[in-house]
Amino acid sequence: AQSVTQLDSHVSVSEGTPVLLRCNYSSSYSPSLFWYVQHPNKGLQLLLKYTSAATLVKGINGFEAEFKKSETSFHLTKPSAHMSDAAEYFCVVSGDTGRRALTFGSGTRLQVQP
Amino acid sequence: SQTIHQWPATLVQPVGSPLSLECTVEGTSNPNLYWYRQAAGRGLQLLFYSVGIGQISSEVPQNLSASRPQDRQFILSSKKLLLSDSGFYLCAWRGLRDRYEQYFGPGTRLTVT
Known part of the structure; x- marks a missing residue:
């Protein structure tokens, strides 16, 4: 079975400073990993995905994540936060079953202070 | 391009x-479809x-x-709502060429009173 743990439920940064959202995963298989973002009362948008190619994955809006197998981590980073980055972020791991299910973390709420 | 609608x-x-x-x-055929609750x-x-159909x-x-x-139509139903059914309901799809990633609709906010 697979699982994902987002280590921080809330993260607050100042505009222009770096963002780090932490995620650890557990999987019996070589997983696919994703980060999704959800703005208030909106659906989820795919930020980036790791599917066993390059370990450093670049996504939209300047975000990137690094897959570290030895640490079972997939942390999300951005060099400089923008006010529009304030949202809920979900780390997601794939399940290797016929239904191709996804297992979601509990989410990290990012606040960006002016 | 593909789009997903919820209402x-x-x-x-x-x-x-x-x-x-x-x-x-819209814009895809034979997708896998999912209902989530948040x-x-x-x-x-x-x-x-x-x-698939049915x-x-x-x-x-x-x-x-x-x-x-x-x-390309997926319906969520209930005969009798409970208070605990309140939440944000999200529909998602996955294309045949997508290994795992799913694409989400805008969601429906349901409040049961």
Whole structure:
């Protein structure tokens, strides 16, 4: 079975400073990993995905994540936060079953202070 | 390009009333379709998924049901709503060429009073 743990439920940064959202995963298989973002009362948008190619994955809006197998981590980073980055972020791991299910973390709420 | 629609966007229903939420996908054929529920302050819970017309798998026993009458239409229903059914309902699709990633609709906010 697979699982994902987002280590921080809330993260607050100042505009222009770096963002780090932490995620650890557990999987019996070589997983696919994703980060999704959800703005208030909106659906989820795919930020980036790791599917066993390059370990450093670049996504939209300047975000990137690094897959570290030895640490079972997939942390999300951005060099400089923008006010529009304030949202809920979900780390997601794939399940290797016929239904191709996804297992979601509990989410990290990012606040960006002016 | 592919788009996914959900309606209504918001809904307020009394306890014991029926429910019908609709999801449609455009620009793709034979997608896998999913219904999730997001309760306040929680992550997403998979409710149902479908790999084709009339093929529904339930993940969590409850008073909800799902149907797929057409290839790109997915409906979530209930005969009698409970207070605990309140939440944000999200529909998602996965294309045949997508290994795992799913694409989400805008969601429906359901409040049961």
